Amino acid sequence: MDTTVDVRIGWIGLGEMGYGMAKNLNNLLASHGSHLTVWNRSPGKTDAIQKQGAHVASSIESLASTSNVIFTSLANDAAVENVYEQLLQVAGKNQKQIIFVETSTIHPTTATKISQLVSAFPQHRYLQCPVFGRPDRAHAGQLVWVASGDAAAIERLQPYFASMSQSTIDLKTTDVAKASSFKLLGNFFVVGSIELLAEGFALAEKIDIDKNAVLGFIETFFPTPSWIGYSQKIATGSTGKAGGFPVELGLKDVGHMRKLAADHGATLPTADLAYRNLEKLKAQGKGDQDWSSIVEVLREGPSSQ
Structure with missing residues (x-):
């Protein structure tokens, strides 16, 4: 420099x-x-x-x-x-x-x-x-x-x-619109991963599988920082906003990616699902929790979906 x-x-x-x-x-x-x-x-x-x-x-x-x-x-x-x-x-x-x-x-x-x-x-x-x-x-x-x-x-x-x-x-x-689109695409992969991990951990709880064993599996087979980080938050129940990404901002980002897809004739079913779950969390007064709190909605079972 x-x-x-x-x-x-x-x-x-x-x-x-x-x-x-x-x-x-x-x-x-x-x-x-x-x-x-x-x-x-x-x-x-x-x-x-x-x-x-x-x-x-x-x-x-x-x-x-x-x-x-x-x-x-x-x-x-x-x-x-x-x-x-x-x-x-x-x-x-x-x-x-x-x-x-x-x-x-x-x-x-x-x-x-x-x-x-x-x-x-x-x-x-x-x-x-x-x-x-x-x-x-x-x-x-x-x-x-x-x-x-x-x-x-x-x-x-x-x-x-x-x-x-x-x-x-x-x-x-x-x-410059390309960079914003790229960021939304990347965040789609992130929120999609959270939705997938939350669904898996919720199922593990219902069939009485040790969540630490699930976490160990993810650390071995999917050793990426985001998967491990979000899995740890879900497994430990660490849903506070400190150091995380709050539900309310997640709704903003997922809303943007859904609109981007709609404007270009694409569909993002996973984003649609995550958006509904985030909306439920906000309605429950949990808008300041980390967006990995999606698992809390999934624990409630099919009636909450």
Whole structure:
């Protein structure tokens, strides 16, 4: 990384994923005598990273006026649209280039909309770069990064991406909707795996098979981090949202993938099933539990399906 280049990085959004990524990025910057500037809607969430040397901006406008690279990590499409409307009110007046890097899981049409808003200012660039991995992977800098947008901007920012991820999947396209579609496809495989594992563990309980034996089987025959991780959560009853992915956000993501499929004449029966189970959990007041809580619906038997 060329430390002689004036790179001033801002970060918006310090949820469980955002904080983990921002922490690692700030560590990289600190090793080169620089720092991250952050802003979060809930001010209390900036305390931890401020203690690690990051600067806290007083507002989105302040962050936008002092940064030439801005990362965003937000909960949903509405939050992304709201933040970018505010960012562009300031950035539109700045003749020097700003590279925007959006890392949230959003619908492809939202990514396209934001890209079009940014393109009204030719000096700026917009990258859609969603990430794969749970919060613990974000904290460990072991996410899988997906990149789309301007090739030169992606190349320039690779060292920063690497500080937060174990690998980067460069889709090599300026069509930012592709990265959002890719993320939804990947999340479909994740929620499909959760649905399958939850069904299997629920059956194991009903036929009185030791769940630790089932877990051992999965660790031997399907030794992948996501299968093992979700199997452990299901087997141990660890359904809390801490370090997990809440049901409410799961509904958002599964809703997006179902709409994406419908818009393109495809069907996702597994996603439909998972969506119904997630809806039941939310109706039971469990919207903040990890989405592997699907197993709780399945334990109730056919009447709940």
